[in-house]
Amino acid sequence: MHRVGVAVLLLVTLRATPAADDPYLQLLDQEVSKVEASVTDKGNNAATAQVSAGNSAGTASLVSRKHFEDVLQEQHVGTYSFYRKLPERSREEIFLDYSGGASMEALRKKIIDRFLHP
Amino acid sequence: MTHISRSAWVLVASLLILPCVLHAEDQVRVGETTEFIPLVEGKPYLHVIHDGRSVKVQRVQDPDYELKGYFAKTGRKCPPFCIQAETPDPSVTPIGEVEMFDFMETKLRDGSGVLIDARTESWFRKGTIPGSVNYPFTLFGADSNDPELVAVLKSFGGKERGEVGALERLMEDWGWVDSRHKTAHWDFTAAKDLVVWCNGPACGQSPRAIRGLLDAGYPGDKIKYYRGGMQMWQLWGLTTVVPRN
Numbered sequence: 001m002h003r004v005g006v007a008v009l010l011l012v013t014l015r016a017t018p019a020a021d022d023p024y025l026q027l028l029d030q031e032v033s034k035v036e037a038s039v040t041d042k043g044n045n046a047a048t049a050q051v052s053a054g055n056s057a058g059t060a061s062l063v064s065r066k067h068f069e070d071v072l073q074e075q076h077v078g079t080y081s082f083y084r085k086l087p088e089r090s091r092e093e094i095f096l097d098y099s100g101g102a103s104m105e106a107l108r109k110k111i112i113d114r115f116l117h118p
Numbered sequence: 119m120t121h122i123s124r125s126a127w128v129l130v131a132s133l134l135i136l137p138c139v140l141h142a143e144d145q146v147r148v149g150e151t152t153e154f155i156p157l158v159e160g161k162p163y164l165h166v167i168h169d170g171r172s173v174k175v176q177r178v179q180d181p182d183y184e185l186k187g188y189f190a191k192t193g194r195k196c197p198p199f200c201i202q203a204e205t206p207d208p209s210v211t212p213i214g215e216v217e218m219f220d221f222m223e224t225k226l227r228d229g230s231g232v233l234i235d236a237r238t239e240s241w242f243r244k245g246t247i248p249g250s251v252n253y254p255f256t257l258f259g260a261d262s263n264d265p266e267l268v269a270v271l272k273s274f275g276g277k278e279r280g281e282v283g284a285l286e287r288l289m290e291d292w293g294w295v296d297s298r299h300k301t302a303h304w305d306f307t308a309a310k311d312l313v314v315w316c317n318g319p320a321c322g323q324s325p326r327a328i329r330g331l332l333d334a335g336y337p338g339d340k341i342k343y344y345r346g347g348m349q350m351w352q353l354w355g356l357t358t359v360v361p362r363n
Contacts, residue, residue, distance in 0.1 A: 027195075035241070099165055
């Protein structure tokens with residue numbers, strides 16, 4: 001009898017576990033109402049404004065291109081060897097694609113294509 | 119003698135002037151680097167694709183910028199908003215912002231990783247980390263046969279195994295076949311790396327999501343926990359995006 005009681009209690013506890021999320025979800029909903037979406041926007045605008053107004057934007061691009069080349073050399077040595085042989089104009093274009101968020105696969109294809117069809 | 123004394127004077131003068139020149143160069147270098155606040159040294163910003171568009175991730179450049187609003191608060195009701203452990207499970211590695219940047223530039227860009235905002239949709243709508251996809255933690259708490267969970271695990275690169283032959287199982291049991299990333303129902307060998315995050319160190323949503331993923335058999339070594347979450351992301355003045363739809 002005692003064992004049956006324990007089993008029932010266990011079942012009830014187990015069944016109650018998913019339901020225990022409900023008050024948590026309610027609290028989460030209450031909390032989210034305290035968040036102002038505009039706060040993050042302000043942060044973004046401030047960052048963007050500073051970059052467009054800043055004098056160091058050119059320097060920043062150079063550093064970033066070096067980083068891209070380091071990443072390429074580290075991860076795709078073969079592609080990097082093709083990239084090095086491309087004219088500066090093509091390398092700049094590939095870096096701009098990278099800055100624009102192009103995938104590494106797309107960049108590698110482009111590098112090889114540019115290398116084979118100059 | 120005159121020559122020697124002149125050379126000596128030149129040497130002495132050089133020794134006196136040189137430190138000043140070096141100091142001036144140092145000052146210029148310091149001045150140049152403090153103009154722009156980079157993500158990390160040598161990496162001023164990065165780009166990620168978010169919702170089909172390229173987003174530049176960088177820090178707020180205003181040195182007087184102060185965090186305000188919800189994420190500037192130091193305390194919340196505990197429970198449930200209690201400080202979380204460094205990691206929800208020993209098999210899951212916690213990561214910081216630098217590792218997030220690397221992840222964004224490598225695995226996220228290559229499509230071999232997924233950045234998961236594990237918060238409920240209403241939180242996601244208020245703003246998220248660029249490149250994130252919203253998979254609320256409630257999804258991962260579902261039954262392992264739940265069609266939605268199955269679809270998500272498949273989208274992460276998991277493969278349903280179907281019937282596993284006795285011989286194959288035996289070979290796996292004996293260690294003749296690599297079965298580290300396999301369960302009875304799933305093969306996660308080619309599954310993507312996941313970075314899971316929520317509101318910050320006092321948020322339980324991503325730890326729950328991670329535990330759900332582990333329960334479903336997702337390998338712990340393919341999951342990273344960004345414990346800092348939105349709170350630390352905003353504290354560093356990093357770019358956030360508000361989803362369009």
